[in-house]
Structures are given as structure tokens and as C-alpha cells.
Amino acid sequence: MQFIDTHSHLDTHHFAGDFKEVLSRSRQAGVIAQILPGVFQSWWPNLLEVCRSEKDLHAAPGLHPLYLDHHSPHHLEELTLLAQSERIVAIGEIGLDYYHRNSPKQAQEDLFIAQLRIADVHGLPVLLHVRKAHDQVQAILRRKYFKHGGIVHAFSGSRQQAEHYLKLGFKIAFGGTITYDRATKIREVAKHLPLEAIVLETDAPDIPPAHHNGERNSPEYLPLVLDSLAALRPESKALIAEATTANAISVFGLDDLIVGT
Ligand SMILES: [Zn+2]
Numbered sequence: 001m002q003f004i005d006t007h008s009h010l011d012t013h014h015f016a017g018d019f020k021e022v023l024s025r026s027r028q029a030g031v032i033a034q035i036l037p038g039v040f041q042s043w044w045p046n047l048l049e050v051c052r053s054e055k056d057l058h059a060a061p062g063l064h065p066l067y068l069d070h071h072s073p074h075h076l077e078e079l080t081l082l083a084q085s086e087r088i089v090a091i092g093e094i095g096l097d098y099y100h101r102n103s104p105k106q107a108q109e110d111l112f113i114a115q116l117r118i119a120d121v122h123g124l125p126v127l128l129h130v131r132k133a134h135d136q137v138q139a140i141l142r143r144k145y146f147k148h149g150g151i152v153h154a155f156s157g158s159r160q161q162a163e164h165y166l167k168l169g170f171k172i173a174f175g176g177t178i179t180y181d182r183a184t185k186i187r188e189v190a191k192h193l194p195l196e197a198i199v200l201e202t203d204a205p206d207i208p209p210a211h212h213n214g215e216r217n218s219p220e221y222l223p224l225v226l227d228s229l230a231a232l233r234p235e236s237k238a239l240i241a242e243a244t245t246a247n248a249i250s251v252f253g254l255d256d257l258i259v260g261t
Helices: 019-028 041-053 073-085 105-121 134-143 159-167 184-192 219-232 237-252
Strands: 003-005 031-037 057-060 091-097 126-131 150-153 170-174 198-200
Touching: 003 198, 003 219, 003 237, 019 031, 019 219, 031 041, 031 091, 031 219, 031 237, 041 057, 041 073, 057 091, 073 105, 091 105, 091 134, 091 150, 105 126, 105 134, 126 134, 134 159, 159 170, 159 184, 170 184, 170 237, 184 219, 198 219, 198 237, 219 237
Parallel strands: 003 031, 031 057, 091 126, 126 150, 150 170, 170 198
Antiparallel strands: none
16 A cells, blocks of 8 residues: 655654654655655755655645744745745645644734745645634635645544535645544544545654554554544545545645556
């Protein structure tokens, strides 16, 4: 089986000591591509560098809503240039996080809208980070007529909110959270969404699956997310792997990835 990790932070210092080994084990586990989102500008050079040197790693630079102190207006100009010049597959991770109250809402919204505009101009999808703000994010996507879709990462909303994202052209990513029995609400959503709406992610090094609770998460554990999804849904593991991989390929335009051969 082949998988795509649609949200991995393999470029960060968490993997500095064993990057090559983790990448190699992930490939052996069937992870044929990883999407690496940005967090703040100072990490972009390394992010782009690892994606230039490893063909199965794909860059999605952006400015995360929780690190407003790290961002400045010239980072948006730099992102515009990157979107023109580099082979990037999305803008991410961007959005609104109203769970952490120390990040001012208006500044988050301005940053989100500015990055949506960059994605729009360059015809790129976006990787959304949204906590306690799904209705606000959806209102902005509608108001700005954002048409390029993308992925809602670490989805934690209701089934109805998920369905609204589908109508806006987005797919829903499930990761380590669904491997925990206690995550009943999100497991219900994962059970009922149409298969063409779903992609897989790890968010490594965060959100480790139940078998690795308390450890550093890794893209090599992506098959454990599939196991949990398959236990919840009627389709076979092979079919879910094939469909979620095809979904990720279509979001990021990775058509040169030949699946199943
Ligand atoms: Zn992330």
C-alpha cells in the first residue's frame, strides 16, 4: 500500500539528528510523498532546501496563526516571491486559532486573508490550521470566493462543519487523534464522511498515534492512522489507502506520482 502524509514537519529541528533514517523508514512503510507546511519565515530556507534535495518531500510555506510575534509584513512579500519562483505545492499552514487566546483575532484574520490572496493569485491550494474558528474560516473563504481548495489539517469540528468544507472544495485530514478510542466525536466524523473527502496526515512530531503516546510522532507511523480509519469504516484498508492517496494527489497536483505500480 502507498500513502501520502499531507502534513509532516520533517524539516524541523525535531528530526535534525535522524532525518535520513526517518525518511528512509517512512518510505519503507509506504509513504510515497510528504507535504511539509511552513510555520514561520526563518524556517522556510531549510524547508525549501530539504524539498529540493528529496523528490518525495513537497513544500507548502506559510505563516502559522499562532506565531504572530515571529511574522512581519515583508514575510508576506517573500511568500509572494516564493509562490512565483519555487516549486511549492500549497500555502500552509494558515488559518485561525481561537483556542489559544493570546493570539489577537483581528491580526490572525488579516494574516489569513493576505495569505489566501497569495494562494489565489498563484492558483495554489491551502493547508488550513483551524481551532475553535471553523465558522469564521468558512465565512472568510466564502467572502473571498476562494476557489483553489486544500486541506483542513487536524480537523476537530463537527460533521456539519466538515460537510461545509467539502462544499468549499476542501478535503479533511485525519491523523493520530482518530487512533484514540476516547476521541469519539472526531471518530464519528471520520466514519461518515465520503471517502473522496478524506486524506491522511501525521503532523509529526506532534499528535502521536495511540501506540506511540508520549513519543515523537513520525511519518513512518502513517499506516497506524489508516488502521484506525479502516476499523471505523466499511471499506478495506487497501481501498482507503488508494483513495486517500489519490485525493492527496489531486489536491496538490502531484500527477507525476504514479500510484500502484
Ligand atoms: Zn502542523
